[in-house]
Amino acid sequence: MERTFIAVKPDGVQRGLVGPILSRFEQKGFKLVGLKLMVVSKELAEKHYAEHAGKPFFPGLVSFITSGPVVALVLEGKGVIAAARAIIGATNPLNAPPGTLRGDFGIDIGRNLIHGSDGPESASREIALWFSPDALADWTPAVSTWIYE
Ligand code: IDP
Ligand code: MG
Secondary structure, eight states, X not given: OXXXXXXXXXXXXXXXXXXXXXXXXXXXXXXXXXXXXXEXXXXXXXXXXXXXXXXXXXXXXXXXXXXXXXXEEEEEXXXXXXXXXXXXXXXXXXXXXXXXXXXXXXXSGXXXXXXXXXXXXXXXXXXXXHOOGGGSOOOOOTTHHHHOO
């Protein structure tokens, strides 16, 4: 089973969208294995977004992501990395179709509500960066056999 790292960014928390966002992943059938609310340090923000260091939007991105609490989670399921990106939608919310989280809830690229790992390497790196292994729960939802054949 694959795992991915998701974060509801400060705009999503401030706007009271944690519940609706988490619901979409739960309703799809993905399993929560890690979940916490935290204010992100500058150090963690810069490590998390290291691939964007040096880009014009980087300083604003780091100050935005550290500006209030985020909700960090790890999801597990078949194909969850790509499926979560599809549920989240395009980086620019105005290009994200209705039905995606960014398409339904966002307008500006710098207020696009959610982060989701973009591949297996970034998922492993980001999960290790945000969660210690003992903070992730190994469990089997009672409904598993009604989601997977
Ligand atoms: P992603 O979140 O869809 O994976 P990335 O290209 O990895 O998009 O960019 C990381 C985050 O940086 C975006 O979610 C967005 O918040 C911010 N960002 C990306 N490009 C721009 C930009 O051109 N202007 C402002 N913010 C940007
Ligand atoms: Mg990205």
